[in-house]
Amino acid sequence: MLRSGADVAIVGAGLIGLATALELAQRGAQVRVFDRAEPARAASWAGAGMLAPYTERIEDRALLALCARSLDAYPAFVERVVHASGFDVELSLDGIVNAAFDDAKMLALRxxxxxxxxxxxxxxxxxRNATLAAQPALGRNVVGALVVRGEGYVDNRRLGRALAAACETSGVTIVRDAREVALECDARRALGVRSERGFTPASTVIVAAGAWSGSLPGLPEDCAPPVVPIKGQMLSLAIPRGFVRRTTWVPGAYLVPREDGRLLIGATAERVGFDERVTASGVRRLLDAALAAAPSLGDFSITETWAGLRPGSPDERPILGATPRAGLVLATGHYRNGILLTPVTATLLADFVATGDAAPLAAFSLARFGKDARVAARMNEV
Ligand SMILES: Cc1cc2nc3c(=O)[nH]c(=O)nc-3n(C[C@H](O)[C@H](O)[C@H](O)COP(=O)(O)OP(=O)(O)OC[C@H]3O[C@@H](n4cnc5c(N)ncnc54)[C@H](O)[C@@H]3O)c2cc1C
Structure with a gap:
């Protein structure tokens, strides 16, 4: 438990900021979340929502362990959010199909x-036959597939809406469309958050501003996480229900179905700064990859295209926990697995705020970049 009345200000109402706010509020903290826009409308809205630590074949053991822990925590996390919000959240953990279209890929899957x-x-x-039975939308030239059981997806847009509602019913104040949000710190510690609505003092200030976390006004330079935007473009098709049964990886793209009949096709990964445009070449690349693997998709309507910015870190691990200023805490840099990592991030951050024990977060600390995280930031931009 947190000491009663512990006051926490969070900058950024993406899935990471909201889930951390909910966890802290449910442990007894007074929490206020500031966002310059509507909650969960940035990367947390743009993502595909895949929960796929094993299909991703993450080689970094610490990151894989964190992702696996979060996958295990997902059903109970969603249940808590649904319970607190009264909103339904679509969570599907019926496996991810990773399809091979040549022998080299099949060997890698073996x-x-x-x-x-x-x-x-x-x-x-x-x-081949079992793959086509599992995923009939795939083209006849498929060779085989690996299906990891227990992976799947969450509808991240529905999760974002539910989390915001759960926060509010749990006593969190969400300050939407806040202007001129700035952190205030003195030489030793965080003091609070200022916006055009005034100053909110807080004993803990958490930076959860996604790809923008490194450049928040008022953030001391030695506390700035080396986060850079990695753009991802996506599109969706309207397909008949069940036409694509499970999340499926194909060369150059992934296909993620939703219960409402959308099929998400993603995603590019581009280092182009804070550019959120959808481009002709980005959409073409995705469609080429998807239609090469599943030609029958070519008949369906495109319903939406969009782009978002992943918060990339130099080693692809999130950046969690302490900074050189007491009370100033980071929850960012989740790159391509931020939706997957939402439950575990919220738990670890709330534990850190409650105990001050940085040891469980050592592998993900700002300190791992050494004295000058700014060097890491510049290297990350290259
Ligand atoms: C195309 C794409 C596909 C993806 N697919 C997956 C996937 O399948 N699985 C997965 O796990 N992850 C996926 N991700 C990654 C995942 O979406 C992110 O890692 C995660 O959403 C990051 O959450 P966040 O809360 O840190 O950031 P965000 O959701 O970006 O939220 C940051 C918030 O901070 C606010 N903010 C920024 N600056 C300020 C400021 N100055 N003042 C106030 N507020 C501010 C923003 O308005 C925003 O609401 C994908 C991302 C993209 C773009």
């Missing part, structure tokens, strides 16, 4: 299957 088996993770290698 190796991956062996690694997963050694680690005790349930996965099935499918031959």
């Amino acid at each position: 190796e991956h299957a062996a690694e997963l088996a050694a680690a005790g993770i349930s996965a099935d290698l499918l031959d």
Whole structure:
């Protein structure tokens, strides 16, 4: 439990800021979240919502362990959000199909299957016929697939709406459309958050501003996380229900179905600064990849195109916990797994605020970049 009346200000109402706010509020803190826009409308809205630590084949053991812990926590997390908000959230954990279209990829999937088996993770290698039975939308030239059980997706847009409502019913104040949001710190510690509506003192200030976390007004230079925007473009098609049954990876793209009949196709990864435009070449790349793997998709209407900015960090691990200023805490840099990492981030951050024990976050600390995180930031921009 937190000491009663602990006051926390969070900058950024994406999934990371909102989930952390909810966790802290449910442990007894007074929490206020500031966002310059509507909650959960940035990367947390743009993402595909895949929960896929094993299909991603993350090689960094610390990151994989964090992602796996968060995947395990997802069902209970969603249940809590649904309970607190009264909103339904679509969570599907019926496996992810990683499809191979040549022998080299099939060989890589076999190796991956062996690694997963050694680690005790349930996965099935499918031959061509079994792959087509599992995912009939795929083209006839598919060779086989690896299906990791227990992975899947959450509808991140619905989760964002539900989390914002859950926060508010749990006593969190969300300050939407806030202007001129700035952190205030003295030489030793965080003091609070200022916006055009005045100054909010807080004993803990959490930076959860996604790709913008490194450049928040008032953030001391030695506390700035080396986060850069990595743009992702996506589009969606309207398909008949069940036409694509499960989240499916194909060369150059992934296909993620939603219960409402949308099929999400993603995503590019581009280092182009804070550019959120959808481009002809980005959409073409995605459509080329998707239609090469599943030609029958070519008949369906495009319903939406969009782009968002992932908060990228130099080593692709999130940046969590302490900074050189007491009470100034980071929850950012989640790059391509921020939706997956939402539950575990909220728990770890709330534990840190409650205990001040930085040890569980050591592998994800700002301090891992050494004395000058700004050097890491510049290297990350290259
Ligand atoms: C195309 C795409 C596909 C993705 N797919 C997946 C996926 O399948 N699975 C997965 O796990 N992850 C995925 N991600 C990554 C995931 O979306 C992000 O890692 C995650 O949403 C980051 O959440 P966040 O809360 O840190 O940031 P955001 O959601 O970006 O929220 C940051 C918030 O900070 C606010 N803010 C910024 N600056 C200020 C300021 N100065 N003052 C006040 N407020 C401010 C913004 O308005 C915003 O609301 C994807 C991302 C993209 C773009």
